[in-house]
Amino acid sequence: MIPTDVGVGRYAPSPSGDLHIGNLRTALLAWLFARHTDRGFVLRMEDLDRVAHGAAERQLDDLRALGIDWEPPVVRQSDRRSFYDNTIETLTARGLTYECWCTRREILEAPAAPHTPAGAYPGTCRNLTGAELAERRAGNRPPALRLRSSVQHMTVTDLLHGEYTGAVDDLVLRRNDGTPAYNLVVVVDDAAQGVDQVVRGDDLLSSTPRQAYLAALLDIAVPTYAHVPMALNREGVRLAKRDGAVTLADLAAAGVTAPVAVSVIAESLGLAARGESVTASDLLTRFDPALLPRQPWVFDPSSVRRSVVRPAPG
Numbered sequence: 001m002i003p004t005d006v007g008v009g010r011y012a013p014s015p016s017g018d019l020h021i022g023n024l025r026t027a028l029l030a031w032l033f034a035r036h037t038d039r040g041f042v043l044r045m046e047d048l049d050r051v052a053h054g055a056a057e058r059q060l061d062d063l064r065a066l067g068i069d070w071e072p073p074v075v076r077q078s079d080r081r082s083f084y085d086n087t088i089e090t091l092t093a094r095g096l097t098y099e100c101w102c103t104r105r106e107i108l109e110a111p112a113a114p115h116t117p118a119g120a121y122p123g124t125c126r127n128l129t130g131a132e133l134a135e136r137r138a139g140n141r142p143p144a145l146r147l148r149s150s151v152q153h154m155t156v157t158d159l160l161h162g163e164y165t166g167a168v169d170d171l172v173l174r175r176n177d178g179t180p181a182y183n184l185v186v187v188v189d190d191a192a193q194g195v196d197q198v199v200r201g202d203d204l205l206s207s208t209p210r211q212a213y214l215a216a217l218l219d220i221a222v223p224t225y226a227h228v229p230m231a232l233n234r235e236g237v238r239l240a241k242r243d244g245a246v247t248l249a250d251l252a253a254a255g256v257t258a259p260v261a262v263s264v265i266a267e268s269l270g271l272a273a274r275g276e277s278v279t280a281s282d283l284l285t286r287f288d289p290a291l292l293p294r295q296p297w298v299f300d301p302s303s304v305r306r307s308v309v310r311p312a313p314g
């Protein structure tokens with residue numbers, strides 16, 4: 001058990017496949033941020049969407065192999081449906097939700113509502129009349145459920161990005177296939193796991209104002225955020241498994257063991273010299289968030305292989 005006064009950090013992967021070295025770097029950073037501030041550290045499998053067979057277990061093995069530790073239990077979102085439903089019911093009882101029948105295409109093609117930020121839901125279904133509602137409910141298409149938001153922007157504070165202001169719209173709480181939406185479950189689960197520090201890839205920074213708004217509505221303290229730079233491939237595109245030689249299993253097959261992978265990640269973070277061998281716990285004493293690189297990390301598998309294949313002596 002984690003004492004409640006120390007705070008908790010987390011890593012929340014989606015078990016849709018093996019973690020690649022960019023995911024592992026984010027996980028190591030989340031662990032360093034948490035442990036360096038004497039926080040607890042917890043994991044959560046975000047398994048409401050596509051799940052690859054055995055991926056959750058392989059992800060845990062890979063995190064362990066890097067020297068990342070956590071407090072049990074590992075939470076699985078698929079076990080928590082009733083908590084999400086209860087939260088949605090609470091918001092509905094407060095008059096804060098409405099049904100929406102818009103398709104993705106209709107949303108894209110709808111004229112932007114005045115004063116609505118770019119990319120925000122234009123509010124098409126927000127104020128349907130009783131007759132319009134009855135007509136849509138009689139159709140075959142099940143509705144999504146949206147939040148009736150009363151702000152258009154919110155500012156959050158991020159340890160790396162400073163004050164960040166982004167759009168808050170009538171975000172989806174439950175998709176029309178019945179699945180609770182990411183922005184809702186992340187807020188409900190972080191609160192349930194006692195998380196007060198959220199470290200994750202900076203591709204999620206723009207979702208953060210929506211999550212902070214939802215947290216405030218639910219009387220949940222907004223966590224401290226740190227959105228860390230992502231890993232890119234040599235073409236400057238976000239690293240993906242199809243780039244090859246990016247998972248721990250691929251790297252091991254190329255002679256790059258998990259301890260070497262830790263050292264490669266540490267070097268990319270400015271926490272180890274080139275070729276220096278370090279462990280995750282060595283990094284705890286070296287870690288300083290203020291010195292973290294702010295640029296994405298370009299990962300080149302061939303340079304990593306070259307760095308481990310040392311020339312024979314003599």
Ligand code: GLU
Nearest residue numbers: 012013014046186200204
């Ligand atoms: N499950 C998300 C991912 O794997 C991360 C969500 C979060 O950290 O809030 O990208």
